[in-house]
Amino acid sequence: MSERDAPELDWTGDGPRSTRFDDVYFQLSDGLAESRAVFLEGCGLPERFAGRRSFHVGELGFGTGLNILALIDLWRRHRPHPAARLTVVSVEGYLISAEDAARALAAFPELAEAAAELLAQWPDRRAGRHILDFPEFGATLILCLGEVEPVLETLEARMDAWFLDGFAPARNPDMWTEAVLSRVAQLSAPGCVVSSFTVAGEVRRRLAAAGFAVAKRPGFGRKRERLEAVMPGPVPGDATPLVAVIGAGIAGASLIRAFRRAGLPAALFEAEGAGAGASGNPAALVTPRLDAGLGDVAALHAEAYAHAVQVYRTEAMEALIARGALQLEKGPRDPSRFDTLSAWDGFAPGALQRTAPDETSLRVGEPAAGGALRYRDALVLEPAGVLAAFLGDATPERRRVAGLARCGTGWTLTDADGAELGTFDAVCVAAGYDTAALVADSALRPVRGQITTSAQKLEGEAVAWGGYVIPTRRGLLFGATHQRGEDDRRARSADDADNLESLATVRPALARRVGLAPLGHRAAIRTSAPDHMPLAGAAGPGLFLLTGFGGRGFTLAPLLAEQVVAEVTGAPRPLSRTLARRLDPRRYTQTVTPDQGPGS
Secondary structure, eight states: OOGGGOOOEEOSSSSOEETTTTEESOOTTTHHHHHIIIIIGGGTTTGGGTTOSEEEEEEEOOTTSHHHHHHHHHHHHHOSSTTOEEEEEEEESSOOOHHHHHHHHTTOGGGHHHHHHHHHTOOOSOSEEEEEEEGGGTEEEEEEESOHHHHHHHOOOOEEEEEEOSSOTTTOGGGGOHHHHHHHHHTEEEEEEEEESOOOHHHHHHHHHTTOEEEEEEOOTTOOEEEEEEOOSOOOOOOOOOEEEEOOSHHHHHHHHHHHHTTOOOEEEOSSOTTOSTTOSSOEEEOOOOOTTOSHHHHHHHHHHHHHHHHHHHHOGGGEEEEEEEEEOOSTTHHHHHHHHHHOTTSOTTSEEEEOHHHHHHHHTSOOSSOEEEEEEEEEEOHHHHHHHHHTTOOOBOOOOOEEEEETTEEEEEOTTOOEEEEESEEEEOOGGGHHHHBTTOOOEEEEEEEEEESSOOOSOEEESSSEEEEETTEEEEEOOOEETOOOOSOOHHHHHHHHHHHHTTOHHHHHHHHTSOEEEEEEEEEEOTTSOOEEEEEETTEEEEEOOTTOHHHHHHHHHHHHHHHHHTOOOSSOHHHHHHHOGGGGSSOOOBOOSTTO
């Protein structure tokens, strides 16, 4: 979504009007009352919240966010119990500015607290999905920016209610097509209620053809009637599954965080301690993998990067070491690649900035041979602080899970002696390369990586070039080696020499200074799949994997953990169907079967 897609608003009437569609967002005099009457009461809320562990609402036409704020405010006041969770998915083709939204929402002081939360997170115009969290309200908003029909095709969800609030069918026909309303039906759970201000005949006929029972209801204000449609069938019940997470690195910690947000406790098993594996370095760099093809790989890393930065800034600021990083030009194709990526709307405007050699040199702290791509929002984090923030009061059970066995509809965990550790409805394996020992045919491969550390201070910004050098609390680290197929965690002096040689190609003065001082090191085993894409999702009934991050765990884990938890709980998925298929753990085999433990 580009800057030119921003709508123009006319404020000369009694409410904000879109000049693109020549229609009002709402009347200032009664906009909130209309929203409550048409959409909240029209969908049977709050009565339908009763007894629900989770409730899912879809909306077409986010506009100023008024409907969603009214909904979130209602949910907070009538939330069935403290762990219950509201998830909203809203689609918007033309996002207004935060300034216009603030001006519009100022008319409704009773929503001021929720509005402040929304405005503080108001999305940039990056194309794709934006996840906005309302922790005090027990709610999450997934805002999808793009044209309605292709966006709906990417969704995976079972909605309990829909707010159809696009501009009037005569002004915005694309929002009300047969394909759109048919897809709304496909994304609706039995008992789902759809409400809208319009009673246009074509809309009613299309909803009926899609399977809804459609009726006219008394309208609000000057509108005599509104529309209500119900998807026939028994309302699905809510289950509270018993969940286990295996592994307490960044993948497992992100799962614990995501389960906590979903109001679902999870048992945690970790053999060695939080961050004992690849998540235990003294510092981690949060940047996206770059792919100038601008396809699925680029989309995944752009969305994961934006979400990770948002999460760390709000939930793990104590772990922050530094901001900003440079990806140096190293090959002849890099300038054109970097130009393409910096102009792509998959990143926020200004998030990726081209720097000329002189600016690059200034930011690096010594002469640079070429330009760079600067990650404005990159973060250098202390992993131990991130893990502590994400795990919260979740204490890992220090037991090594050596086997998984199917038990009815669940899974029994056993240790190396065959002793049972517990039986669970859902098990999430996030054990890095150890996942391969628990789940057969997972296609995971080890990638040994050794970083080198120094007490020398890093002058200038973090730099990546194939290797990377970043600050730590006590100095700096650089590397890392990338040894496919190796799983030896013992450090090697030869690897320190290789890392120092690589550093000297981009920061020769720093390399000379570091080389004169004592060096430290740490080796760990990363995990990768053959296509270098993570494994995130169901590997079988009740069995889920989150692994295969390569060297991007701190960038990918927060978003992909939320994807896995949404699959476990049945919540709307934060990833598109296309990306979810690319990450499916079963993509290498028709069935992924767990080992039964030693001797199986």
